[in-house]
Amino acid sequence: MVKSLRRVLRPCALLTVLLPLLLTACLPPVLAPAPLPETPPEAAGLNWRECPVEPEGEGWKQAEACFGHPWPVLDEIDRAHKGERTTRGYRLKIGQDLYETREHALPLPISNLYTLTKNGRLTSLLFGEFSTYSPDLGLADLAGTVAWTFDDGHRATVVYGGADLRRTHKLDAAFAPYVLADKLIFVGHRDDKYFVIYDGQRVGPVFDFVLIAHCCEPAMYSARGGSGSYVFWGQRDGQHYVVEISAQDANESE
DSSP states (O other): OHHHHHTTOOHHHHHHHHHHHHHHHTSOOOOOSSOOOEEOTTTTTEEEEEEEEOTTSOHHHHHHHHHSSOOOOOOHHHHHTBOEEOSSSEEEEETTEEEEEEEEOOSOSSOEEEEEEETTEEEEEEEEOOSSSOSEEEEEEETTEEEEEEEOSSOEEEEETTEEHHHHTTOSEEEEEEEETTEEEEEEEETTEEEEEETTEEEEEEESEEOOOOSTGGGGGSOEEETTEEEEEEEETTEEEEEEEEEOOHHHHO
16 A cells, blocks of 8 residues: 555545545544543652743743743754654654655545555554644654654644554543653643643643644743653643653652
8 A cells, every 4th residue: 555655546546545544544533431540640750840820921931930940952862863854754763664754645625644654564644634834743763662743733643653642542632742761751632621641641630721832932832842851831720830740760769
């Protein structure tokens, strides 16, 4: 199928090849009534720091005043684990394996096809709209496992090690993957609530809103990982917070 895609088949032939996959990939995740396992941050080996902030205040200064250090950004290690931009997607090598994403135009007015391949073989596909930005937000090597971040404003997920995290954890959406102590952390969304998932468990309180943005000034305050910590801006019970999460060191966990 990958070879067929690369040949850019005629529209009807392409739809015939993709129809079985389209029927499942376009469906929303099936929500389960059972909640995710809940673990206090400290029990999960995390330090959780949050500070109330004023939404109209200077965001960076409030965060830096609270945490006592500059806002974390991607360091050299983080940047070395990010995928390289190509003309139609991203490319990332992990060990001997080459991962690539690619956009494929479809004869449909509302959606394009995006694929993830490993050594030229198709592993995942998603459908999404290209609006002000590409929904293909890139690849990253997170503790030796490839993570593909995807968000077109209507459908957002992370494909981690070949698994769509929306479906794995019965979520409406998954955002902003990173690793702390070699364990995956990201923001989940379900039933109009936001929460942090770390190592497959929900940690910390539930938020009514967590800022997720991929364009322009709001992207500066979007949930993200960098320099060994995970940060986000959220709202809970009418109060705005800035949150910083980091892994406990060996001395703290003893």
